[in-house]
Amino acid sequence: MTTPTLPASAASVSVTWRAYLGLCKLRVVGAIVFTAVIGMFLAVPEPPPLLLSFWAALGIGLAAASAAALNHVYDREADSKMGRTEYRPLPQHQLEPRQANVFAAILCLLSMAILGFLVNPLTAVLTFLSLIGYAVIYTRYLKRVTTQNIVIGGAAGAAPPVLGWCAITGNLDPHSLLLFLLIFVWTPPHFWPLALAKKDEYKLADMPMLPVIYGDAITKLHILLYTILLFISSLLPYLTHMSGLIYLGAAVVLGLGFLYFAVRLWKAQDNKLAMKTFGYSLFYLMGLFSALLVDHYVRVG
Ligand code: HEM
């Protein structure tokens, strides 16, 4: 018996769609939308209106995917030099840069229409600024010129909970800026462990990441110092009475876990723990934001 195969044209359509989806960095966008949705829930005492939340999540997600596609276009040459990124759609010539640009433009227009007409204009403007911040300011300029690229560029990645909050209330609340601070301070100990593990690839691609320019010891020290700063920042939602004891407990336990990784990485002679620390950073952020949500509805203390 022969295995049924797709006709050549159907197979190529499926490859093309997979390539377009590959441009979107779906897992990162998923995490970004998650933090935005938590911002929506924290903005009001009762659950936020379902339809408004849906449009806001879709609009923010489309903007993040558009930014990711533009990042693939600007980085296509560097991506082709690194093992971690060489199989992306543009280095593999599955799509032309022009196609990726058109795709990014469509996603951006859709996002702006949804946010501008169905959510509110301030959310649309702030989301657009985040898109430009990541896709243009970080990717095109900062990434190539300074070791502080991801610290400054982190502001775009930290915006989503503020965008989610603003989508529901129409304004900027100081508590939403606390959520911004958490992701902003989290970004260096999220990214630098990965940069440490992939230092040789970044060197090959001529990217001035911290370990490439200043070496492993300085990078590990920076990771540790930012992790301490993150631990302190993560207490602020409790100290400002935004969250209660459930959040505080989770923040302390998750933070001690992050410190454990950061201290061990700092002390180690090698970088064996770097990718585990990177993995933990993702678990930490998801855990911290989940705790904020649970605490919002089950308030103790
Ligand atoms: C400027 C800020 C940031 C930088 C430089 C950065 C950098 C990176 C890099 C280089 C990767 C590896 C990607 C890969 O191998 O495909 C990654 C993965 C990831 N990042 Fe970030 N990140 C940033 C902000 C964020 C934010 C704000 C979030 C979520 C709220 C996030 C969530 C994730 C997730 C979930 C992954 C895993 C993706 C996967 O497994 O495919 N990142 N990040």
Ligand SMILES: CC(C)=CCC/C(C)=C/CC/C(C)=C/COP(=O)(O)OP(=O)(O)O
């Ligand atoms: C709401 C909105 C528009 C937000 C945009 C923020 C956004 C998409 C952040 C993504 C963060 C990220 C994956 C950075 C890695 O880029 P990189 O180029 O350093 O990593 P790479 O080498 O894996 O491409």
